[in-house]
Amino acid sequence: MSHLQEIKVKKRTVGQKEKLIKNLPIINVNCMLHEDECHCEWCNTELKIIGKEEVRQEIEFIPAHLKVRKIMRYAYECPTCKKDGADNIVKAVTPAPVIPRSLASASSVAWLMHQKFELSVPFYRQEKEWENYGIALSRATMANWVIKASNQWLKPIFDLLHQQLLHSRAIHVDETTMQVLKEPGKKATTKSYMWLYQSSKDSPEQIALYQYKPTRAGENARKFLEGYRGFMHCDGYEGYNKVTEVTRVGCWAHLRRKFNDGIPKNAMQNKSQSEIGKDFCDQLFKVEREIAFLSPEERFIQRKEKATPILNKFWNWVEHTNALKSSILGKALQYAKNQKPYLMNYLKDGECQLSNNLAERSIRPFVVGRKVWNFSTSTKGATASGVVYSIIQIAKVNGLSPYKYLQYLFEELPTTPFKEEPELLQNLLPWSKEVQESCK
Structure with a gap:
């Protein structure tokens, strides 16, 4: 006898389906009588339409397909000048290619970048998908397209954004490991790193x-x-001390995790010291949630007023709490003491944050992708990956479709004389009016 358990299905909110499809184009499928059936079965009079009703709505999936775009250039001549023996031939302007002497187009390069760096689909899987579309596009070709398009067109945008980032009032920094197989002077198994720098x-x-x-x-x-x-918001890694002339801001989320790790798994009648430390951190984060939607100026005032009493109690507790140095609690307390100047710096400006979680969230897409594609083959590929991840993440945080933005850049940049006129690149940044209108 099987034991069946009733599954409770969550009731759908009225209008939920309509919300899901509100931005999709609509195609009406008209269900009509065949011409032979449009006569009354009793008197053979032709039937007339008296109304229609909507029966249901469905989402139709249209698979991608490939087309070959032949760029045809027309030539023109002046017949009058030709009669006089002088040839005056004019040829039409053609769009510049994304990658010269290749089959690459703006849409195809943008698509494979979107697939790998946003959806984490490695090239070997894309290779099979392209084959299903009707073309044998090797993973080596895809990798070359990414490297060339990144170096030629995306790197100038990256460099301009880099310069603008240096004028930010506050930034967040983080780093994570990656593997590069062919790295000069290093074994294939040696760790390399992807660094992230983000505005507040x-x-x-x-x-x-x-x-x-x-x-x-x-x-x-x-x-x-x-x-x-x-x-500069960062974690407790000592290497960040190399960055001088900045005000380093510590991360309370890191400290909170250290206290959390020391909480006993079995319930205790009284709170453990680690739990007390975590509670102090939670109180500070509660304050941040309460003032999150204020302006930086108002946040600065409210934060000092509400957080200072909690901080005073916390540091007093840290100084008077004893624990073995080798214990989890002992290490958390020592970390707090070592990082105190940096942890307190978030009080200096309303644009500062209590944690470095913003950078950790932004570096997560790279970590997810790394688990799928595992490694970069070369340093050129790793460098290009960083640039492409940058453009995709910047598109997302500015409310753009990464695929549309990449395609837009590959269509515009080859015909933009930005080397002679660098100021033209400003019009291609994600917050420009034209980009916002074209790439949503």
């Missing part, structure tokens, strides 16, 4: 930049942020 959530221009580097040395962050003078 209060910045009018949202920027998130990824940069591949072969090591975790703090010198990498120092070089990237050379000339920066604002607030």
Whole structure:
């Protein structure tokens, strides 16, 4: 006898389906009588339509397909001049290619970048998908397209955004591991790193930049942020001390995790010391939630008023709490003492944050992708990956469709003389009016 358990289905909210499909184009499927059936079965009079009703709505999936775009250039001549023996031939202007002497188009390069770097579909899987579309596009070709298009067209946008990031009042920095197989002077199994630099959530221009580097040395962050003078949010990694001329802001979320790790799994009658430490952190985060929607100026005032009493009690508790140095609690307390100047710096400006969670959320898409494609083959590929991830993340945080933005850049940049007139790149940044109108 089988034991069947009733499954409770959550009732749908009225109008939920309509909300899901409100932005999709509509195609009416008209169900009508065949011509032979349009006569009355009793008197053979022709039937007339008296109304119609909607029976149901369905979502139709239309698979992607490929077409070959032949760029045909027309030539013109002046017949009058020709009669006089002078040839005057004019040829039409053609769009510049994304990658010369290749089959690559703006849409195809944007699509494979969207697939790999936004949806985490590795090239070997895309290879099979392209084959189903009707073309044998190898993973090596796809990798070359990404590297060339990134270097030629996306890197200038990346460099301009880099310069604008250095004028931010506050930034967030993080790094994570990656593997590069063919890295000069290193074994294939050696760790390399992807660094992330992001503007604060209060910045009018949202920027998130990824940069591949072969090591975790703090010198990498120092070089990237050379000339920066604002607030730098980061974790407790000592390498960040290499970045001078900044006000380093510590991450309370990291400290909270350290206290959380020390809480006993079995329930206790009284709160453990680790739980008390975590509770202090939770109180600070509660304050941040209450003031999150205020302006930086108002947030600065409210934060000092509400958080200072909690902080005073917390540091007093830290100084008077004893624990073995080797214990989880002992390590958490020592971390708090070592990081105290940085942890307190978030009080100095309303644009500062209590944690570095913003950077951790932004670096997560790279971590998810890394689990799927595992490694980069070359340093050129790793560098290009950082640039493409940057453009995709910047599109997302500025409310754009990453695929549409990539395609837009590959259509516009080859015909834009930005090397001679660098100011033209400003019109292609994600917050420009034309980009916002074209790439939603």
